[in-house]
Amino acid sequence: MMENEQEKWVNEVMDSLQGMQRAAPPVDLFEAIEARITKPKGKGKIIPMRQIRWSIAIAAVLLLLNVVAIRSYTVNNNNGYASVDFTGNTQLVSDFKIYE
Amino acid sequence: MDRPRVLLKSIEKGDQAAFRELYDLYSKQVYNTALSYAQNPDDAKEIAQDVFTNVFRKADTFRSEAKVSTWIYRITINTSLNFLKRKKRVLFLSIDEQHNDQPDFDHPGVLLENREAARSLFRTINTLAEQQKTAFILSYVDDLPRQEVADIMGVSLKAVESLLHRAKKNLRTRLASEYPNRKKR
Numbered sequence: 397m398m399e400n401e402q403e404k405w406v407n408e409v410m411d412s413l414q415g416m417q418r419a420a421p422p423v424d425l426f427e428a429i430e431a432r433i434t435k436p437k438g439k440g441k442i443i444p445m446r447q448i449r450w451s452i453a454i455a456a457v458l459l460l461l462n463v464v465a466i467r468s469y470t471v472n473n474n475n476g477y478a479s480v481d482f483t484g485n486t487q488l489v490s491d492f493k494i495y496e
Numbered sequence: 497m498d499r500p501r502v503l504l505k506s507i508e509k510g511d512q513a514a515f516r517e518l519y520d521l522y523s524k525q526v527y528n529t530a531l532s533y534a535q536n537p538d539d540a541k542e543i544a545q546d547v548f549t550n551v552f553r554k555a556d557t558f559r560s561e562a563k564v565s566t567w568i569y570r571i572t573i574n575t576s577l578n579f580l581k582r583k584k585r586v587l588f589l590s591i592d593e594q595h596n597d598q599p600d601f602d603h604p605g606v607l608l609e610n611r612e613a614a615r616s617l618f619r620t621i622n623t624l625a626e627q628q629k630t631a632f633i634l635s636y637v638d639d640l641p642r643q644e645v646a647d648i649m650g651v652s653l654k655a656v657e658s659l660l661h662r663a664k665k666n667l668r669t670r671l672a673s674e675y676p677n678r679k680k681r
Contacts, residue, residue: 412613417605
């Protein structure tokens with residue numbers, strides 16, 4: 397019963413375009429086309445989507461590299477990887493009595 | 497040489513009157529095909545503008561072995577498909593979710609008693625693969641002969657029959673699965 401009703405509805409939908417008329421184009425369509433044709437070319441530049449995607453990807457990579465660089469600089473500074481004294485000489489070993 | 501070809505030759509030289517005459521000959525065809533794809537009168541109008549702008553600017557690229565109507569149909573289909581892809585991309589990037597739901601389409605030429613059913617059909621046509629959708633729209637909405645559909649799509653008559661068979665099968669399956677929810681929409 398349910399299947400028959402479903403089949404009937406599907407057939408009804410599939411046949412719903414029978415007797416259909418064509419739609420009339422908007423009355424101002426030709427004027428809009430004329431305006432577009434007479435408009436001087438090259439006033440606005442259309443940027444392709446691919447170019448936008450590449451720009452975003454490159455910007456993201458650059459940002460990431462900057463973040464990594466700043467992070468590693470900060471971490472290394474905090475660990476006292478190399479300390480510099482005020483005379484400007486890099487101090488590698490603090491105690492010179494190495495043969496004791 | 498038939499009249500549309502003569503008109504195209506004149507359009508090549510920038511003849512505005514010839515362009516108007518060609519528009520009068522094909523505007524209904526272009527607008528209706530665009531409307532079947534876009535399922536939205538504003539979008540169909542924009543597609544039709546693009547199509548005729550291209551016809552005017554590229555009249556010199558028309559190859560004389562094809563029919564003018566076939567050439568214009570091809571431009572209309574390509575423009576419609578590109579427009580829909582562009583729109584999908586924009587909607588995908590859009591934050592406003594309300595714009596992502598396309599409302600049901602009421603074709604103004606459908607008989608009043610068939611409106612509800614036609615709405616379901618147009619919604620389901622949208623789920624078809626590109627080639628099946630084109631074959632179905634040209635054959636059943638635009639009511640073109642199969643051979644003309646084959647010429648427009650650049651495939652054999654047999655391929656059109658096969659596309660239509662698959663399109664109808666898919667439509668029936670998808671409509672059947674929609675049946676329990678048909679009144680909720």
